[in-house]
Amino acid sequence: MEHSSEDRSLLRAALAGEPDAQARVIRRAADTVWACCRRLTGDDTSARARFEIVLGAIQAENFACLWAFDGRTRLDTFLALVVRDLLGRDVLRGVARDTAKGWPAFEALFGDDLRRLVQRRLPGPAWTETRQDAYQEICAGLLAANCRRLNAYQGHGSPAGFVLHLSDRLLVDFIRSFRARRRLPAVVARLEPQDQKLFRLVWWRGMTADAAGMVLEQQGEAVSRAELSAALARLHRAVPANYQPETRQMALDAAPEIPSAAHSPEAAMLANEESLALTKAAEAIRELAPGLAVAERLYLRLLLTGTDDLSPREIARLMQQPVEEVYRLRQRVLQKLKDHLADHPAIKSWLESV
């Protein structure tokens, strides 16, 4: 951050209205702003138009949006995030004005973020097809009713935070709905209940055999290593090699006209029970959270959102902790979580219900 002090003086002079300093600020900021605009638009012609809009916003009220720079960060980092914020607001305004014209810019700005969000929530090869469905479902939810959800943005706080939070709620709804409707393949439904449980843990929840064995043990159904191997062998024989969890999703307003077993009163009751168990489990986390240190809470947030696409270095930057400390933190948080999950009746009931 060797230039931060110099940059701070420059920005202050610009804020004080000195024309030379303002010109230097524009030259200093131009490459970063251009990179942001070029990334958004993908072509030079559109980027030039966007560049003028963004620099116009930066110059507004005598460069007021640069007031917050105080030299504790690199100017390029600061500018990139300020411009990202300005672009986010502009893109959301564009969607509100004209959805058809505004949507491509929306996807250009937020599409990668949404895909990474989906990747984090649905990691691994087992969910490959589901991830595509999930992305489409998020987009459909955002576009529904003339972008009602997106148009609820009032301009407070980060536009990216608003969009991603909203999208995550849609994603969670999607995941919950297909999960509730998922049914065992007929061949597996004919196996013993313990084999069915193992199937759910390994095929649906993506667990390793050892981890599945641990969960069965936690649920009071411990199996020996030999029994586990035998059960897995039975399952591998029964389950088709190309098996994919049944996850095709239907929009809520396109509900099936023909009642199916998945929508029977029994299924609804089970879904309600599970929903209640999850609510109680979330309450258990809420009870646990205040007793955790700030870094532990933040790491728990990270765990619950998913870390599949984040490298150790990225996690360390997000946590602002050394990589080795993040590793220790992980051990600590998981241990506390296990201790808490094992003791809490709501969690026990939730574990039994899945």
Added chain:
Amino acid sequence: MTENPISRDPAIAALLSDGLEGGKARDGISPAQLAVYLDGGLDRFRHEQIADRLAASHGDFLNAVAAMDYLATLPAEIAPYDLVEAIIARLPSATPRGQSFPPVETFALLAAASETGSKAVLCRSQSGIWTLEVFVAPDDADKGYVLLSVHPDHRATYEGRCARVFVTLGNEERVLAEEPVRDCEVYADISLAGLDLHNRDALSVTFGPVLP
């Protein structure tokens, strides 16, 4: 490595994360605060404040992860020279008086200001329409609270504007709090560690633009 018992099921992990949501709504983390956080420019106290917000607000958390990715993948580009120079050529040659930022209020908050009779109040100072008070936490002498309040007659001028409370140490500014004015007040936790508000370090406040 310890097996994560919950992350395997996406629906459960997603629902459990609701348990971490903070109760009271707060202003989100601004791009400037996020930039300082991600560049490691915060002192320990301010770092914990931002980390706490990230842990308590899913929107802020997702924004921070996405911002980190944005910074990492932003390509190096050079802006077209003609475009930049054309914009500079359109700059006004001088800024009209009274329109420049930032309007600055400086509070000289030293020991003389603290004749309050209350041990909890470290110092109190009034500067025009503003009153600034610093309190010491009852259980931790290094921790305090700052309360900045504006006369209600001037509410319209200051409401929503970001106040930065800082001390100048040598060439550096140590920022104690950065919060928008809400209901004529700014109230924030601050770290008093290493400060000598009685004899050396005067608190300054500047006001930025209205935060969206």
